[in-house]
Amino acid sequence: MRKYYFTSESVTEGHPDKLCDTISDCILDEYLKQDKNARVAVETFASGNKITIAGQITANGEVDIEKLVREKIKEIGFDNEKTDIDYKTCKIDINITKQSPDIALGVDIGGAGDQGIMFGYASSETEELMPYAISIAHKLSKRLTEVRKKNIIPYLRPDGKTQVTVEYEDNIPKRIETILISTQHKEGVEQYKLKRDIIENVIKAIVPENMIDEDTKLYVNPTGRFVIGGPLGDTGLTGRKIIVDTYGGYSRHGGGAFSGKDPSKVDRSAAYMLRHIAKNIVANGYAKKCEIQVAYAIGMREPLSICVDTFGTGTKTEEELVKKIKEKFDLTPDGIIDYLNLKEPIYSKTTNYGHFGKKDLPWEKIIEL
16 A cells, blocks of 8 residues: 655635736636637736736737726725725836737647647546545635635635645545645634634635545644735736646646736647546546647647647547547637637636646546547
8 A cells, every 4th residue: 555645725805926926817808808810928026016027919909908907906805905905096117018929829729829738637536526635625715715705704815825735546635634724814814713703714715524524634824924925025926836736746738828818828728628638538537637738839730749648547649649639629729719618718717726626627527539
């Protein structure tokens, strides 16, 4: 029997990096509402009471970016520049240009907008076919936001992080070894009260009883204080939470971020397609775990390579699965966009609590392979 521990983390929508991801994806969605062929690559930077937005947009449409940014900061719950950021008073700098004509040359003919490698993954560990640790970490982060917005724990502020360590036996999750939650709060909250409220209203509401025992360690705000948060406590940047966005470190990552990129960028669209294929390989009983890699070259339509790994759990060989993928799916950028209907303004749904494992996203659909 092989026993080991694996840890994944998640963050709330008030984490400074996620604040930036949210702004970038909301800008993308607003342009797609007006122009389904919009080319968008937007980065957001947050520091103190200031938001900087830069990137390239080529689209038939006009978006009041400053108004949108303030709306999203307010929606998240940031309204105090002394502890995080204030949607009413924050400074917003915008530096947007058009897409490089050199990149457009390849994309306009249906080729990839850049070289790169992308991965997709699925595992039978959970109902949504995601690794167990990241699944629980996301649910805890989402619950942390829920109890704040519903005033179940009224003294919380938007910034927060969760981390879950799972004990495995023979590659099966057996119990949770550690849960760590760090959450921003208002001044004057006693540590004992915070820990009690988080355990009762967040941890117990999410984590199955049979996965926690007397040896499970529960940590809440280990430093004892978390009043200064958001962009005042730490700078935020689009695309800096790529492991949170994907599989919690359980699968490899090609390095390309998702948020703020329209679907012509294969960093995003191909990763979504590979998740769809890997999930359906597992859902159709061809493997208990599956990881797929593809590689693209700028301006070229077809991927340079396809690699499948089922980690010894497959009922078919990797070669047979690669053949099935090539026969079933069009992995050109245009083919992926059409198959998953990626020109719709759906990207704000993906930003927080993982881009994978959510039932209402097109790449999560189960089909017959």
